[in-house]
Amino acid sequence: MRYLKLILCVLASAPFLSAAPLPVIFDTDMDSDVDDVAALAQLHVMADRGEIELLAVMVSGRNEWSAPCIDSINTFYGRPDLPIGLVSGKRGIRQNSAFARQVAEAFPQDFKTKHKQIESAALYRRLLAARSSADVVIVSVGDLTNMAALLDSKSDAASPLGGEALVAAKVAHYVCMGSRYPAETDPGKNKWGNFRTDPESTREVNDRWPTMLTFTGGGPFADSMAIGREITKLDPQVWPVSLAYRSYFGASYVGKVRHTADSIAVLVAVRGFDPFFKVVDRGSNHIDEIGRNAWSEEPDAPNRRYTSELKNPGDAPKVAALFEKFAMTPPKGGLPAPAAQ
Template sequence: MNIYLPILAFLFLSSCNENVTSEVSNIKVILDTDMGSDCDDVGALAMLNEYKNQGKAEIKGVIYSSGVMPYGAGVIDAINRYYGNDKIPIGASYDSLVGDPIDKMQAEKLSKDTAAFKNKIIKNTDAIEQTQLIRSILTNQPDNSIVYITIGHTKGLYDLLVSKPDTISRLSGMELANKKIKKWVALGALKASNQEKRYVKDWNFFSNGTAKYSKFVVENFPKPIYFIDAGSDIMTGKSLANTPNGNIVRTAYRDWLWNVEKKLLEDQRPSWDLMTVYFAVEKPEKHFETIENGYLEFDIEKGCRWNKTDSLTNQYFVLQKQGYQDEISNYLNKMISKRGMEE
């Protein structure tokens, strides 16, 4: 049974009235993740929850759009609840067209351990269907207000864009995106900006059946797009070793590192997804360089590459500035472990 449908309207109304007291300008966010493929998705969601609790971001919804693995939504629910944010709406794919076929993080085990993690969602079908949720969130938000962040595949955003008018909104998905979304911040097209003009294929835009959806979204998204290429040499995870054993973030990092690489928390993991959230919320010029005047050329077979233009487009390529690895790593490690250390 979909446990959220009876309270869907309530969640939307309450989410519109969140009190944000931070002096820092807060942003309204939808996070779209492939939770379970890698542990940095866990770190990114933990970080975004910490931003919410600091008053720097409003999480309007979290989307799990990689339906091949049916337990990602349960891990999302467990993380949100660990941070005291159990009212955040969660949407998920009900199909199995896109996603990692290997449960690297043992998301099924984590989602089913409701005694430990208190999550109410276990399977994706316990959450709201993703397109229904995204359309509902956008309909109830001010114009040009939502930052849509993808740290996984692109099927969720694709499904929004091709959705038709319905009882939720008389607008098509493309019209809703154009009216309500401020920008799309995407971890994708890694290494596409290179002097050799090589075509590259990265995980989020090309793997697990997502390439054709990525191509459509990249070429048709109506608002500004920021492609993030950052985090490969920013290591995080060791700070979780000192947090309580019941910390879902610690457990997920520990399990992924051991299951996939036979490593420990001290060995850490690159922070692609965390850096994407960091840019979306704080956009620190000290740590990021934003390249303008260009566009992402996308070929399903060859790959993608960043091409320069003589004038501005709606696309931007964001690079991590070098020389700050330790500084950024320390900051991100602090962010993902702060909740656990306060217990």
């Protein structure tokens, strides 16, 4: 079992070693927390540098401003036609956002008039079916609603394969931000975090996902690498990431910071664990009916692992600076003119 897990880990990391851009799909709720914005900015900068090919962005929540906000950010980085998938099926919840509408209304986007309204599961199927091999990396930083819908999807015009078989054939690695490790112990039933908002989907994905699945944790781990202080110094009429963070923090935004749980997931997905993150690759994730998780050494699932700790806690400021630098890097095509107020 240990040898099998080692082989799977190497295979899942193989795309990181390739000179070709890593094909990535980003799945986000883009509503209740602002770290999604920094993570999406990070992916665009990585795409500008040739590290990745950003195939699409999926929306896992039902806030009507999430997709337009994503479209504004994509447009800012010179990718106005990047496909955006909407939450699939009847599951999924609507959460309020302190920034999504503000960004969508302040910066150019035409999601509701130009983009074909397509559910994420259908878009996933189309994108995965078009790949010639199992090379796609998926990063989810929101609810797991779309991931469950993909697994449940049936054969269609894109592929004769069912969802689980299609994932097995075309996805190299899935990095899921959620929840806390080794266990999330809150006894309450409040719907917070990425696992509790749609616990049925969370359990289904954890139980059925057929390829390497890496979980990345939040809580104090992500708090130790918080960012935002420098981002909010950028001109909010020019930078959507600055407007998002200022809107999230409110009028007293100066000096405030927010965790980087989603940026951690992106970094692990694209560059792997080294040199910063410890990995636990023995055991499996157990998720209860309300979405609480606990890691156990037994049974040892060969394609499950997590990271929720730095190899050297002293590296936290260095990693935070890296994340903030990503968020503050201009688009490859240069900065656009300030948004009209």
